[in-house]
Amino acid sequence: MVQSTHTPVREQDAPASGPPAMVTFRNVWKSFGAIKVLRGIDLTIERGQVVCVIGASGSGKSTMLRCVNGLEEATDGVIEVDGELIGVRLRGGRRHELSPREAAAQRGHIGMVFQQFNLFPNRTALENVMEGPVVVAGLPRDQARRRAEELLTRVGLADRAGMYPRQLSGGQQQRVAIARALAMEPKLMLFDEPTSALDPELVGEVLGVMKELAEAGMTMLVVTHEMAFAREVADRVAFVDAGRIVEYATPAEVFGNPTHPRTREFLARVQ
Amino acid sequence: MTARITAEIADDPGAAVSTLVPTPTAPLGTEPTPPGLPLVRRKHPWRLVSYALLALILAMLANSVLTNERWRWDVVGEYLFDDKVLGGLWITIVLTLGAVGVGLALGSVIAGLRMSSSRVLSIIAAWYIWFFRGVPVIVQVIFWVYLAQLYPVISIGIPFGPEFAFYDTNLLVAPIIGCIIGLSFNESAYMAEILRGGVAAIPPGQIEAARAVGMTPRQIRRRILAPQILPVVLPPFFNNVNAMTKTTAVVILASVTDLFSAVMQIGARNLQQTPLLLVATFWYLVLTAGLTLFQVGLERLVARSATRS
Numbered sequence: 238m239v240q241s242t243h244t245p246v247r248e249q250d251a252p253a254s255g256p257p258a259m260v261t262f263r264n265v266w267k268s269f270g271a272i273k274v275l276r277g278i279d280l281t282i283e284r285g286q287v288v289c290v291i292g293a294s295g296s297g298k299s300t301m302l303r304c305v306n307g308l309e310e311a312t313d314g315v316i317e318v319d320g321e322l323i324g325v326r327l328r329g330g331r332r333h334e335l336s337p338r339e340a341a342a343q344r345g346h347i348g349m350v351f352q353q354f355n356l357f358p359n360r361t362a363l364e365n366v367m368e369g370p371v372v373v374a375g376l377p378r379d380q381a382r383r384r385a386e387e388l389l390t391r392v393g394l395a396d397r398a399g400m401y402p403r404q405l406s407g408g409q410q411q412r413v414a415i416a417r418a419l420a421m422e423p424k425l426m427l428f429d430e431p432t433s434a435l436d437p438e439l440v441g442e443v444l445g446v447m448k449e450l451a452e453a454g455m456t457m458l459v460v461t462h463e464m465a466f467a468r469e470v471a472d473r474v475a476f477v478d479a480g481r482i483v484e485y486a487t488p489a490e491v492f493g494n495p496t497h498p499r500t501r502e503f504l505a506r507v508q
Numbered sequence: 509m510t511a512r513i514t515a516e517i518a519d520d521p522g523a524a525v526s527t528l529v530p531t532p533t534a535p536l537g538t539e540p541t542p543p544g545l546p547l548v549r550r551k552h553p554w555r556l557v558s559y560a561l562l563a564l565i566l567a568m569l570a571n572s573v574l575t576n577e578r579w580r581w582d583v584v585g586e587y588l589f590d591d592k593v594l595g596g597l598w599i600t601i602v603l604t605l606g607a608v609g610v611g612l613a614l615g616s617v618i619a620g621l622r623m624s625s626s627r628v629l630s631i632i633a634a635w636y637i638w639f640f641r642g643v644p645v646i647v648q649v650i651f652w653v654y655l656a657q658l659y660p661v662i663s664i665g666i667p668f669g670p671e672f673a674f675y676d677t678n679l680l681v682a683p684i685i686g687c688i689i690g691l692s693f694n695e696s697a698y699m700a701e702i703l704r705g706g707v708a709a710i711p712p713g714q715i716e717a718a719r720a721v722g723m724t725p726r727q728i729r730r731r732i733l734a735p736q737i738l739p740v741v742l743p744p745f746f747n748n749v750n751a752m753t754k755t756t757a758v759v760i761l762a763s764v765t766d767l768f769s770a771v772m773q774i775g776a777r778n779l780q781q782t783p784l785l786l787v788a789t790f791w792y793l794v795l796t797a798g799l800t801l802f803q804v805g806l807e808r809l810v811a812r813s814a815t816r817s
């Protein structure tokens with residue numbers, strides 16, 4: 238189903254009829270100079286849903302993801318996470334930039350996992366996971382340590398807690414990065430091509446952790462090239478082409494019966 | 509060499525590699541044995557020649573320095589621990605520490621402005637760096653020492669409004685203070701660039717990861733940037749401190765008696781300038797050796813905490 242009508246941007250929250258969706262893109266545009274990377278993204282992710290974003294390189298998938306926690310600032314349009322506008326406040330028909338502190342506080346509730354892991358090289362696996370809870374959430378060190386140990390156990394790395402990123406394989410580093418994101422007890426997890434920088438034999442261990450997370454009910458937005466993962470784990474698959482979502486449906490529909498010619502073309506190339 | 513190699517191959521008729529290196533014999537499942545072909549390293553005969561040549565040159569230099577009495581090593585020994593020399597050494601240390609300390613503090617601010625997202629602040633910082641790196645240190649030092657020629661009285665008050673406190677510039681800015689101010693401004697421009705280089709060396713993903721866990725800009729500077737910049741900026745930082753140790757000698761023109769001007773004053777009296785310059789050289793080398801040892805220790809400490817293996 239192609240979304241053709243934009244949800245209107247309102248200054249007040251819609252009258253509460255149940256909890257708001259976890260993520261709502263409302264006509265989001267993003268340009269880098271003259272290049273329009275996102276050209277009107279509309280997308281709603283319900284609580285507990287796993288949405289996989291697929292598409293060719295340069296189609297805008299990563300930019301779309303990075304707008305959700307404000308690492309990129311939308312040129313136009315807004316994104317709501319759990320009913321809260323990200324990075325801006327609407328007043329008089331304008332988006333007013335939030336202070337760095339307010340924006341940082343919003344990001345604390347949104348976990349993100351990067352293609353290149355981005356672990357802090359001068360801290361051990363355990364310290365990487367403790368960093369957010371201690372520095373951002375102000376958790377006492379012993380509590381943060383306990384939480385970090387539990388999370389490292391959850392991603393199967395309890396025995397690697399004292400190691401530095403350099404001493405870990407790519408798959409292990411990415412699992413530490415997932416634990417680091419989970420340590421902030423996020424309500425939403427963003428994955429930016431989490432397995433693209435991994436050796437093929439290490440992809441499975443990371444996807445395994447992500448699948449468990451999805452089964453535990455985490456809301457997830459995943460930019461990926463792993464079609465098998467999308468097919469198996471995603472509730473919805475969004476196909477992005479030239480900055481627009483041209484196809485948005487269940488994996489069975491997108492992979493089995495793509496409606497848009499661009500989707501068919503793309504799937505033919507990757508499968 | 510080539511002749512020998514061909515000869516050896518000729519010595520070994522039918523020297524097909526297959527006969528030299530037995531093909532794997534161990535069947536799968538049993539322990540394989542290596543072929544046992546030791547590697548003979550290349551010889552470097554010219555290295556021995558270079559060692560001999562260097563030894564000869566060093567021996568000639570040592571002989572000349574020790575047997576030529578005009579070097580006057582006795583005068584060097586006499587003044588090595590002279591009170592005036594040690595007093596000058598102390599002033600050199602104070603000037604260096606002062607200039608580096610103030611320069612680092614000021615340089616951090618300038619680096620912050622230079623990297624600011626505000627174009628205005630960034631450009632102002634760039635002009636600051638251009639100016640204080642560009643004007644000769646010696647001019648900057650003399651400017652501050654002779655500040656009273658321009659502003660005999662310094663007052664504190666509301667800009668363009670009333671003033672309530674007045675100070676005699678010559679008393680407020682003693683020559684040594686003027687020297688430290690002049691050296692510090694110059695140093696701060698270099699320090700700013702060293703720090704900016706350090707930040708540029710940090711992969712942007714580090715800052716993104718820190719932002720993604722919800723850190724504020726201040727937390728990112730202190731928890732992520734500062735510790736990761738340290739190993740990057742230490743070598744250029746100490747390079748600069750080393751240079752500053754000797755740059756302090758420009759204060760001789762501001763009638764401050766540092767190590768260099770102390771030996772020049774003694775030399776002017778007893779006309780033994782060269783041996784006295786050797787005295788100063790000795791102490792400058794001691795200072796920079798101390799600095800180097802400190803740097804090595806600090807780098808090791810930082811490297812251990814960063815575990816770059």
